Amino acid sequence: MEEIFGLPPILPLSVKWECAVKDKMGGELKFFSKEGVPSSARNFFMNFSFSSAGHEKTTVQLVMEYETLKPLVTAATPFLNADNNLALKSSYRLR
Numbered sequence: 001m002e003e004i005f006g007l008p009p010i011l012p013l014s015v016k017w018e019c020a021v022k023d024k025m026g027g028e029l030k031f032f033s034k035e036g037v038p039s040s041a042r043n044f045f046m047n048f049s050f051s052s053a054g055h056e057k058t059t060v061q062l063v064m065e066y067e068t069l070k071p072l073v074t075a076a077t078p079f080l081n082a083d084n085n086l087a088l089k090s091s092y093r094l095r
Contacts, residue, residue, distance in 0.1 A: 001019075001031075002015070002016050015033045016033055016035065017032070017033050017044075018031065018032055019031055020032050027049055027051055028047070028049060028050075029047075029048040029050070030045070030047045030048070031044075031046045031047075032046075036067075037073075039069060039070070040072075041066045041067060041068050041069055041070075042066070042067050043066060043067040044066045046062065046064050048062055049063075060088055062084055064080075064084065
C-alpha cells in the first residue's frame, strides 16, 4: 500500500507500506517500510491498536517510529503528529 502525504503536488512525499501484523481478535494492525522516504527517513513502523469504547465505538491508538536521515525531518515531526491526529479523529467508522 502506498501512502501519499506532504503537500501534493508541491511536495508529494510517499511511503510504501507492508503489512506485518493483522490481528483482528487482538486489535492490532502493524505496518513497516524499510525504505521509508528515500534520503529523508527510513525504517518506518506504524502500529494501530483498536479497543472497544462502548456501544458501537472504537478507540484507535497510533504509534509511529522512524529513523531520520535529515534534521529537517525531525523539525517536521509536530506537523506529522498533527496530521496523524486529524486523520484518526476524522469521522471514519471502523468495522
